[in-house]
Amino acid sequence: MGCCMEKNERKEIGEVSQSKWEKLKTKIDKYKEIPGSLISVLQEAQEIYGYLPKEILQQIGESMGIKPAKIHGVATFYTQFRLEPVGKYLISLCQGTACHVNGSKLIEEVIRSELNVDAGGTTKDQLFTLHNVACLGCCSLSPVMMINGETYGKLTPDMARMIIREIMTSEQKGV
Amino acid sequence: MKIIVGQGSCGIAAGANKVYAAIEEEFKSRDMKGELALTGCVGMCYLEPIVEVIQENGEKITYVKVTPEMVKEIIAENIPGYTIEKQDEEILLKQKRIALKNCGLINPESIEEYIASGGYQGIEKCVKEMSPEEVIEEVKSANLRGRGGAGFPTWFKWNAARQSLDTPKYMVCNADEGDPGAFMDRSILEGDPHSVIEGMLIGAYAIGANEGVIYVRAEYPLAILRLEKAMGQAKEKGYLGQDIKGSGFSFELRIKAGAGAFVCGEETALIASLEGERGMPRLKPPFPAQKGYWQKPTNINNVETFANIPWIIRNGGNAFAEIGSEKSKGTKVFALTGKIKKGGLVEVPMGIPLREIIFDIGGGIKNDKGFKAVQMGGPSGGCIPEHLLDTAVDYDSINKTGAIMGSGGMVVMDETTCMVDMARFFLDFTRKESCGKCIHCRIGTKRMLEILTRICNGDGRDGDIELLQELGLKIKDGSLCGLGQTAPNPVLSTIQYFREEYEQHIYDKKCPAKQCTSLLTYTILPQYCIGCGICAKNCPVQAIAGERKQPYTILQDTCIQCGKCKEVCRFQAVEVE
Incomplete structure (x- = not known):
């Protein structure tokens, strides 16, 4: 069988x-x-x-x-092309000038430590890929990240952590 | 009742789609006959999502920062303080809108609304009443200069392409807006795509091209969608395709999505990319006007340049030339971002002082901190310090400061922005985006980045500033295209105006803006510490010692300056120096 x-x-x-x-x-x-x-x-x-x-x-x-x-x-x-598969959730973290000035570095650190993955990498469970992008063009909402097309603006390190953890919990429940 | 929801990318990011859906739902549940429409970005990004309600009697109320929960009340006409404030409304009055004149006012997905606003009259006038030479003459009298950054006279490029004998000729729109922190072109494409199409039509008629391509950044899916819709509508109405309006002039247009490469903003690199190659620039001459796309005469202009053209043809070049300063005519759109209160998109007459844009229109600095500098021109530009805030915004005056007009990114920085870190940020960007063709640009930017990184990490050495300057000048001289020729600008201009800050990093090992983590010292102020121990609990390296209800202390040898203790302390007892 x-x-x-x-x-x-x-x-x-x-x-x-x-x-x-x-x-x-x-x-x-x-x-x-x-x-x-x-x-x-x-x-x-x-x-x-x-x-x-x-x-x-x-x-x-x-x-x-x-x-x-x-x-x-x-x-x-070209930066658009990926030669490796991406996780279920693609996090595009904006590293544009406005986001940089408004603290995107801290957001990146939080996400990296939450997921234990470097920029460009995918988590072992294939759930998240962290991708740094040059500018998403929503500068007035900076710092900004986009997860699978949904934009999250005016982020603080705590907010970013919560968003990631929420996705993790909903995934665990789903399984 | 007509309700209009602003749906540019920034509006959508702020939740405009959800608001739109909530209004639709509310209409349905109340069985109301209301008209619901969308519009592009009006430029007041800090107030998004913006909803306009137009009553039967023509009265218009603007609601700002709308959430789906507010929709019920808004429709019930119960208006409890969600409306726009007078001072915000007046921001629009301080501007002069030509390229953005329809953005946020008309529905970008409706050609009828564009035509009702006077749209496509420009191209009709051209093909029916004007010769191509007359069109070029009109643009010459307007003295329109390229809005992509370099500020080259548009008529000159058109004329060169017109003079080229080879055929076919191509008209290309550069919508590969790669400058991080700039989104003018995206807003125009999303908010008024027909104006760009009409501008291209007029240009194509002038140079004698029958085929055109819009090269759009792939990161702008909404812009591509709206352009596609607009092109379909224009074709249906006979403004695109064969024998336009019975004039015998034909023009076919298509979109090509870029794939993410900053260097493709350079004309010859863009052409290589259009041909499906790596986007590498080549030596000029021959200029694209002689040998461009597939070795044929090609003219490339930026989105904003094209958006100005229909207005110039309709109102005359002289009317355009009346606006602006002596050598820079017309208006310029800026993306005002960073540490600014009222960030967004503004269009102002050339020649107005920077101070007016930042403090009158932009409302000044966020949280009322001190102004430090404004960055113009992105990775190719420079930082303009406070004592030059009265500089007039035109090509030549901005160039004199060491910055450039650029495509229109204007990032405001306050006292908490470290200028060495800013320079490092831009160099990191250009180093990644260098195509690698020229050795100076490829290796030089990497070396400069290494030096800047070591200065930020507290390992700066005596002579580093001079080395950066020397390298910068060599990279400018030794690079083929605009990317390399301008890459050192952010470093050179910050050294010019903020040399002291570099020196403090190198010699005193201090970062006055408190941004470079390696140069910071965290200490706990015993007078504020209540001994709750939350910092010690959260410290990732166990660098905080102490006993409960007694002031804690940080072990400097173990501390990694992560800032976690400061983040979690509720009594502001952690000090950074």
Whole structure:
């Protein structure tokens, strides 16, 4: 039985990745006609996969006729692209000038010590990724962080700690 | 009853979406026939979310800092002190709005409202009554200079692209607003996307381009969404596409999302990125006007520049040139942030003194602390100290102070901001964003950052200031593009005006602003300490000793200056020096 289930699971994973690839493939076919579309294709791929897996970069290269070295060069040049998977909650901590002046350093320290992770890293349980961003553009709410698209402004170290702990508790309850 | 909710990114971050949903819900539950609409950012970010209620008789009430809980009362017209204060309303009167004239007033998702405000009359006038040369002449008489930072005359660039014989030509909008602390372009795109499209149309007609691209920062999803909507509407109404308004002029426009690289604000790097390459700048000449996107004549202007164009065509270049100072005409939008009371977006005539922007419009310094400096131009700019606060805001006067006009970021700093730490912050940014092509920029910024970091950590050495200055000048000379040529500015300008602060860090091992943690000493004042022990309990390194109900003491050898004790003490008994 156990073995059988494993097989089914594997099949399911295979189907998921197949459907993801097909989704990307249609995008690639669309962009192939437009010269200079590599960045757009990588953006689509990241949208689908959440990051840029190495083998997908390889496949993109093969389908578009672009050398792997060039794809790697472009993917590593821009800060938007991630070569590692991210956690369930992506914390984008604003490090813009206004946030810096208003104490984003303290917020970062709190989050790092709460999660025991460095900027750019993901927690061992794959729950959180801490990502420093240049500016989220809500300077009048500084210091600001964004967690999965939701903005939290006028942060204090205590508030940041509470927000993180709340997510942790709700996750533990969920499990 | 019509209710308008301000929904720029900052409004949404402050909770405007939830307010909007609550109003929708309230309309439904009361079975009311009200009109609910959205608008862009009016610039008063410190009051967001902002809700405007327009009564049947045309009376308008503005509510500020609205929460979903307040919605019921607002709709019931029970108005208990949520309305905007007079002095805040007057902030708008102190401004002169051209690029922002529709922001916060019209619905950015409605082309009808844009047209009703006089929109698309500019391009109609161009294609029906003016030759491309006349359009360029009009922009020349306006003396509009590029709002992206460098301040290059717009007409000159257009003329150069017009003169290029090669075809096709391209019109590009630089909306890759990378300066941390600046959000003017985002607000214009979110609040009035049609004005940018119209500006591009006019420019394209002038240079003879039939294809255009808007290169937007990927971090601006709402701006991209509103632009896409606006482009669809413009196409439907015949303002984009083939044979615009029967004139024979055609223009196709598309959006390209950038992927996060500050250097792509530089023209040639932006073009490389548009072509799907790493965004590396190249040597000029040839200029983009001769060889740009796919080696064809290309003109690139910034969002705010384009947003000024329709007004100039409608009202005439001379009307624009009447505003502003002798060499800088028109208005400029600034993102006023940092330690300021009324942070947000302001548009003022060129030439007004900095002091007026910060103290009259911005309301002065948060918590009434002392003003220290204002940072202009972001990572390419510099800090302007108090004794220069009467400097007029125009390209040339700002340049003289060692800062630059830049794209419009204006970050205000008070006495608690450490200038060495500020310089380190910007160098850290440019070091990360250097594309690596030029050795001076790639390695030089890293070396400068190392020196600044050691000064902040209390390991500064005699001669470090001179070394920073020497390196700074070499990086300026040895870099190809604007990023490297301006990267040392934040350091050089802070050394120029705040040298004493550097010296205190290096020789006295003290940070007067109390920001550089390694240079701080924490002590417990026995007269205030009640001996509760909460500091000792929270100290991560057990550096606080004492007995309950007796004053505690900090063991300086063990203390890591984390500040936790100060944070938890309820009796202000922890002193920092």
